[in-house]
Amino acid sequence: MAIKSEQFHLDPKFEGTLQQQIQHLVSQGVLSGRFLPGERMPSSRKLAEWLGVSRITVTLAYAELVANDYLTSRGRSGYFVSESAPPPPMLNQSEGDRQDAVAWDEMVSSRYSYRSSLVRPSDWRDYPYPFIYGQPDARLFDHDNWRRCALEALGRKNFESMTADPYEQDDPKLIEYIVRNILPRRGISAQQDEILVTMGAQNALWLCAQVLLNKDRVAAIENPCYPGLRDILDQTGCQIAEVRVDDDGLPPDELPGNCQVVFTTASHQCPTNTTMPIERRRALLNRSVEEGFVIVEDDYEFEMAFQKAPTPALKSLDRAGSVIYVGSFSKSLFPGLRLGYIVAAKPLIQEARSLRALVLRHPPGHIQRTTAYFLSLGYHDAMVNRMGQAYRRRRSVMDKAIRDHGLQIASGGSHGGSSFWMRAPEGVNTSELALKLRKSGVVIDQGRAFFGREDDNHQFYRLAYSSIPSARIPEGIQRIADVIR
Structure with a gap:
């Protein structure tokens, strides 16, 4: 990413020369983490025009920053933040450097963070067998x-x-x-x-x-x-x-x-x-x-x-x-x-x-x-038609795999949808099952979140097929059955 000239502003109260102030602006940008290694600096001409100073002033400042390893010069490509520039300081504010003056536990009048949302890994796309609900499949989108x-x-x-x-x-x-x-x-x-x-x-x-x-x-x-x-x-x-x-x-x-x-x-x-x-x-x-x-x-x-x-x-x-x-x-x-x-x-x-x-x-x-x-x-209609055909195939493949491996579908009577509601065998906690399955590359929706807070039900789970291709479904179902056994 290129660093823009507009990110630099001279301070008329700065104690030092213009060259020193430019050096200060760049070095502080690096040390604060705003300018990252490998990012391209504005050219000396553009920065000089923006700041209203002579180009030689910027050139000299850049040369000094190169000497101190804040910047590196790549010939005609320009100046870049050095890959070996001094890193931003690791400030430990947990030792009392910063203390909130507000008692937030008392100030917050309403609580929303207790929500009973489904627990899914944020990197679910990296799992080879994602049986999670409601996520799009780029292969089916127009x-x-x-x-x-x-x-x-x-x-x-x-x-x-x-x-x-x-x-x-x-x-x-x-x-x-x-x-x-x-x-x-x-x-x-x-x-x-x-x-x-x-x-x-x-x-x-x-x-x-x-x-x-x-x-x-x-x-x-x-x-x-x-x-x-x-x-x-x-x-x-x-x-x-x-x-x-x-x-x-x-x-x-x-x-x-x-x-x-x-x-x-x-x-x-x-x-x-x-x-x-x-x-x-x-x-x-x-x-x-x-x-x-x-x-x-x-x-x-x-x-x-x-x-x-x-x-x-x-x-x-x-x-x-x-x-x-x-x-x-x-x-x-x-x-x-x-x-x-x-x-x-x-x-x-x-x-x-x-x-x-x-x-x-x-x-x-x-x-x-x-x-x-x-x-x-x-x-939209054409895409829904394609999605319906793909989902029909995936549902058929998943239904067969589920029955071949002896897993139990908990309900029927559906005209479609994009998932199966499943019941685990007695003694299997599906919240624990969901965590164990991730080690096998499988992601499922555990069923506990769908029940009331007083209903501590861990017997059900959901398998969706909107995000997984048909070819991967049988292996994913086999892995679920293996972990359940």
Whole structure:
């Protein structure tokens, strides 16, 4: 990396010559760690012009720095920070050199660091057998067309949508596509003012929880469920009722009679992947109407229903307006995009829009417009089709490998998805199993994080196939079976 002239500023109060001050600026940059070995210095001409001094002054300063091994000269290539320059001093501030005057344990009024997130190695891509969920596979992504859409979104024609602050509004092209193309595939009909774009599904769930819940209200959730949802609800102070799911998902008959909000992943229950049957969906909706609670449907993975036609969304069966639908582009595009949306009655959308404006105003305009182009030009549908074919092959290979090695799938009834919910044999702690498997190059999602904090369940684990090619699946499953044995 090249060091810019703009990083240097003369101090009129410096006691010494200009040459000495330039030497001081460079040496302190090296000793502070701002200038790293091998980085190229600005040319003597450019630095002299920037500082308003003669070129010979800079040249002499550089020569002195070379003599002291701060810089090295490479002929016509210029001056570079020396690979053997004096290293930055190792300052030990733990011995009392620095003391915080703030009692942070007392100052912090709310705690968020206890979250029950999944524990994964940050370098999971370096493992040969990554069975982890929700991460993209570069081999399946349409890089070229995404780049074209991004360039189009950054062009002059879209300057206003990219740079202007629309305050609380969303990109009209993206909203239009969601209304006319995305939602009809789920059997949902909605107006544009009944949709809000969010920073992913998790942000959508947070907005819903903040608008709907308080310490006097009860929220019912599935158990096991998405760990982030439980953490979100904790922050509202509401009472949480956990309802154990069965082979058909959330059982409506088990819901408490005093809840105001029910959260469900009806199409692909997280993490078991079970699909709630139509009869049960109708029963849930009927009870919602009778008892006056609302339902938040997290349809996070509906594009991955590749085994057969997806079941209509719970929202599509809603005639009373009691279902709040949450969608996401994280699985069909990539999680780093951070784009999702809420479909709900206008009063809910109005409040969620105002709350969103307080926190993040709106999702970035150029991201919304790039996504709108990628969707409207047909690239998204083509890519989802390719992903579905790849996932179908991977699922078939994994299903066979699991059965060949005698591993147990914990649930069925799924129309697709990108993972298997697994049950370990009696006596096997899957949290310990996950750590042992890393020594064999295998990464899995241990199941403990999906259960309530009082439910110390270490019997389950999740195997996803979104990030691992078919050819590596059999060997990875064999290694899991070997470690379990």
